[in-house]
Amino acid sequence: MKLYEYAMAPNARRVSVFLAEIDLQVERINVDIRGGENIKQQFKDKAVNGLIPLLELNDGTCIGESVAICRYLESISGQATSLFGDTPLEVAEIEMWHRIVEFQVMMPALQAFRNLSGIYKDRETVVPQWGEVSKQRYLAALPMLDKQLSENKYLASNRFSMADITLFSIINFMRVLKLNVPDDLPNLQRWLSETKERDSVKSTELDRAATA
Ligand SMILES: N[C@@H](CCC(=O)N[C@@H](CS)C(=O)NCC(=O)O)C(=O)O
Known part of the structure; x- marks a missing residue:
């Protein structure tokens, strides 16, 4: 393979x-x-x-x-x-949070990156204004995650899951646009610091x- x-x-x-x-x-x-x-x-x-x-x-x-x-x-x-969940409830909760992260966090984040950096302008039309709107949409989604993480160690379940992996991959990547997790989201910051310490991430x- x-x-x-x-x-x-x-x-x-x-x-x-x-x-x-x-x-x-x-x-x-x-x-x-x-x-x-x-x-x-x-x-x-x-x-x-x-x-x-x-x-x-x-x-x-x-x-x-x-x-x-x-x-x-x-x-x-x-x-x-499974990192996608084992019990019916766990599978549903991981799927729910994973889709929220993909559609409401990752998609605007990547649109912001592509349209503001123009990195793929050799293959797609770049619209900086759409990049700016997408950046604001990405930032606007973060408080929802902070709230969820105020009551839970991990995003979707009482153990690390695929939803955490996707969220980490995109939040960490957004450093390329100098977008760090804002200081008024301490639970998301706590989760990010803990995730960075995992052996898989390191x-x-x-x-x-x-x-x-
Ligand atoms: N939904 C796809 C997205 C894949 C994707 O967008 N890959 C990007 C890198 S993160 C890529 O290949 N970009 C090159 C390009 O757009 O030409 C997945 O989950 O794998």
Whole structure:
């Protein structure tokens, strides 16, 4: 199996933290997305949407989308417990918070990044005003997370889950726009400091730094 990634990218980061959490090693191949390697035909022949992360199985089957990749890897790894939840209630709560994070936090955050930095202006129309609106939407979503974390150690369950991994990957990435967690959100700050101390997060920080 080969995992195509760009370690700095938040979607790649969530797969690498997930892999470290389940203690699974996979061959890694760096794809220079900023240099446009992913929009070349050779990569597009593998990835239907031309995006990383991408998992290529030994028989050539390719799986895109970070959550699909995580689900596949977890199911073949024979874990006793799932980062997507075990009981019906836990599965529902993790799914709920994960979707909230993806739609209300990650999506505006990435729109802010792409439209304010113009990093992919070689392949998409960049609208700085939309970037600014998206940045405000990202910031406006954070108090909801702070409230949830005022009563819970982790975002969705009484244990670390996929919802925490996705939230960490995007909040940590937003340092590129100099957006730190505001001081009036102490519960989110507490959760971020604790998450940074996890072995899975620390081990992937090294990979990320190598491609920064
Ligand atoms: N929903 C996808 C998003 C994948 C995605 O947006 N990947 C970004 C890196 S975080 C990428 O490949 N960007 C390169 C580009 O847009 O050309 C997932 O969860 O994997």
